[in-house]
Amino acid sequence: MSHPAGTPPLLEIEGLRTHFATPRGVVRAVDGVNLRLERGEILGIVGESGSGKSVLAQSILRVIPPPQLQRADGHVRFDGQDLMTLDEAAMRRLRGARIAMVTQNPSTALNPVFTVRSQMLETLRFHPDRRRDGVDARSRMLSLLTETRLPAPERIARSYPFQLSGGMKQRVAIAMALMAEPDLLIADEPTTALDVTIQAQILELFRQVRRDHGTSVILITHDLGVVARLCDTVAVMYAGRIVEYNRTAQLFKQPRHPYTRGLLASNPVFGQPRPSLTAMPGQPPDLLALPAGCAFAPRCSQARSSCHEVEPGVVTMTAPFHHRCPVQAEDGLLEGVTR
Ligand SMILES: Nc1ncnc2c1ncn2[C@@H]1O[C@H](COP(=O)(O)OP(=O)(O)OP(=O)(O)O)[C@@H](O)[C@H]1O
Ligand SMILES: [Mg+2]
Secondary structure, eight states: OOTTTTTOOSEEEEEEEEEEETTTTEEEEEEEEEEOTTTTTTEEEOOOSSSSSSHHHHHHHHSSOGGGGEEEEEEETTTTTTOOOOOOOOHHBTTTTTTEOOSSGGGGGSSSOOOOHHHHHHHHOOOGGGGTTTTTTTHHHHHHHHHTTOOOOOHHHHHOOGGSSSHHHHHHHHHHHTTTTTSSEEEETTTTSOOHHHHHHHHHHHHHHHHHHHHHHEEEEOEEEEEHOSSSEEEEEEEEEEEEEHHHHHHHOOOOOOSHHHHTTTTTTTTTTTOOOGOOOOOOOOOSSSSOOOOEEEEEEOOOOGGGGOOOOOOEESSOOOEEEHHHHHHHHHOOOOO
């Protein structure tokens, strides 16, 4: 999706690094990430457990407790403004309003001592500028609870979180995140706890908020089927880095990085419902003991000796799309020459 000259993309991440100090050493959970999200776009982020997906989401919103941080730098430009240098008060005005997040564990989003209703209405009390004329907060709440396919929305609104099942809490968390009509919704595995039918309905809801409000979505998921159905672009993470970032159709048609190819190949039923990342052979690396060179090289059937020695740089296809396999880029070039 292109944007008119002079309008910055909704989100532009450049050289983002989030490193943690742990008793066993420094964990480079997010290590030099570049991404760009246009208005109304849905970006999927995939990668095995521990690859840094949630830390990336938390880094955008700056919700990582400082004592654990060893290093946090780079740029996160949201609508042209660098969030990395924004003061905390301005960040608070933005969180839950222009940028909302649905976390991997819905319980963290819900306060156990307040009803759903009071928490959802509080969002608009805290962000009065996000109220829309002519729409009262209560009817917005009820329509969102209905749209997230919660049965008996009135009753849900009167409930305390402990009275709800895990799947219901997840849907309440999604409804709450949409209360302020965010420009950007970051959803971290939002449907993992839900059964397939409700999952499909939630994904349809994301499509609908994009259509009706131009909301952009960053969707973190293990499910490549979800990516194929919903996302315009996709970023594949491995050991804190984006190893491949491309338009979804392009990435599925012509995966460049051997890890991406492995992910797709380990899903022979691709195109069928719900392929997952679980069948990838080998183990994700221990971030405290990363090998020299390319972190994927020990699992890579195409690795050359240089891959075990030199950290791969970024190979740009058409900006902002890129991958991190120089070997593949070289081969691609040779193929282009010889064929
Ligand atoms: N606050 C923290 N302090 C220290 N290390 C952390 C912290 N949060 C995350 N990590 C480490 O950062 C790495 C990336 O974690 P992250 O939660 O982003 O993975 P993920 O890709 O979301 O995995 P999953 O798919 O299991 O949710 C992991 O090695 C994790 O142990
Ligand atoms: Mg996670």
